[in-house]
């Protein structure tokens with residue numbers, strides 16, 4: 001299969017099935033000094049934030065980077081920080097939508113700034129060196145996520161009307 005060029009995208013980019021398989025099969029190929037999986041407890045919190053039923057997310061949510069813990073409060077950085085940060089920043093919601101709802105598999109590689117404006121879920125300190133996050137197919141959660149995004153949009157337009 002010829003590789004489709006998505007080279008124009010600087011941050012999160014589409015990777016080939018082959019590369020994705022490698023990362024899927026071997027988390028050790030994720031960039032950064034450390035690789036880890038979002039804790040079950042935090043996955044439950046993500047589901048709550050996104051308005052999903054408990055246990056909706058079954059797949060492991062990998063993250064990797066050079067620093068695993070928040071330098072300020074020692075919390076382990078993971079998908080919860082990514083999701084929570086994305087939900088509070090309008091321009092990052094598109095990324096969340098693309099990554100979670102998209103048909104493509106996204107992996108962040110060699111782009112430290114691709115997860116910009118990320119903040120610790122616990123103490124809100126900036127997290128600067130998370131290198132990548134990967135997801136499995138979230139198709140099973142598609143409707144739940146669409147509902148969340150609709151709700152977020154509705155809340156935003158409501159706020160704008162009052163401003």
Ligand SMILES: [Zn+2]
Pocket residue numbers: 070071072073074075120121122123124125
């Ligand atoms: Zn922190």
